Amino acid sequence: MSGHDHDHHDGHGHHHDHDHSELSETELRVRALESILVEKGYVDPAALDELIQTYETKVGPRNGARVIAKAWNDPAYYARLLKDATPAIAELGYEGRQGEHIVAVVNTPDTHNMVVCTLCSCYPWSVLGLPPVWYKAAPYRSKAVRDPRGVLDDFGVALPQQTKIKVWDSFAMSWCRCAPTAPRGGARSNSPISSPATA
Template sequence: MPHDHHDHDHPEHSELSPIELRVRALESILVEKGYVDPAAVDAIIQTYETEIGPHRGARVVAMAWSDPAFADWLKQDATAAIASLGYSGRQGEHMAALFNTDTLHNMVVCTLCSCYPWTVLGLPPVWYKAPPYRARAIKEPRAVLAEFGLTLPATTEVRVWDSTAEMRYLVVPQRPKGTERWSEEKLAGLVTRDSMIGTGLARAAQ
């Protein structure tokens, strides 16, 4: 497969989608007319970036690693299992959890726009919304993963899931070795945003 240099780490090169441009324009008009307080918009963005961020998703994953019963529930009904922790709302009404194994690695993309589980992962990264990622993740997932620094064994199946407005996905990465006695809080510190999208792995235990 071709292995072109990626631009995931260069958000300044990513163009806004037509929908994002319309949202920006609408926001500007609402602010100009006094219908929307810019400070309120900033506060919402700050909440998703710092308070929600990937922290909620990390807690979900850590609980699945620690509690087999919760892991089973997450597999069967991710929406309900996640909601039981108080994480629900728009962009997270219909969720599915994808569990990585020694022979299967899951990866998430949204080829049509940028559907993303905001309620557990916060704001989507710029590269997730960028056309190069959306176009190539389906066609050459191993090459894309390699550009993120993740090279998987040839025996590992890479399965790509396309998010939609009706279904969003959370990848549950494999639990790192050497964490058998760790608390959920400590485990959550190993879970990265990229590992829950499938473009990375959980951090190794130190």
């Protein structure tokens, strides 16, 4: 990964000439960290691989998509999901870390929901996987609570002026946004809750 990429994904919005060396330094430090922790016997390399593999292959937005697909086809399940999302989601086997306490909210023609964590990066890992870089970066964390329409504009999404926006700044509970019904005429998106900001 180049320094340019690093800066871009970082969301700092400007470029540092020394990024490449900074990045190499970080890479070297993490490499040294891993080898010393393994040497000391604090980290089992097989456990490390298992952890990484879990978040690369097992936990991701596909899980959330399955929850929503079930909700669209099963009104009783949908009702359970809105009433108490955590056990409803656990019915499909998705539970645990960063998904311990989930609340589901639904967009309506009048109300658009937006989820943020201004203090860190709280996110329902168990159903959406690890958060994307933009969700964790300063522009979104700073702007969502003050100018959510501006955030939507950054995504190229314009809502009717009369649409109300409910922003959920999450520090304890994880908030999942659900599309209320299945998209008509073919899926617009593979994952109906792939983004905490837009539709």
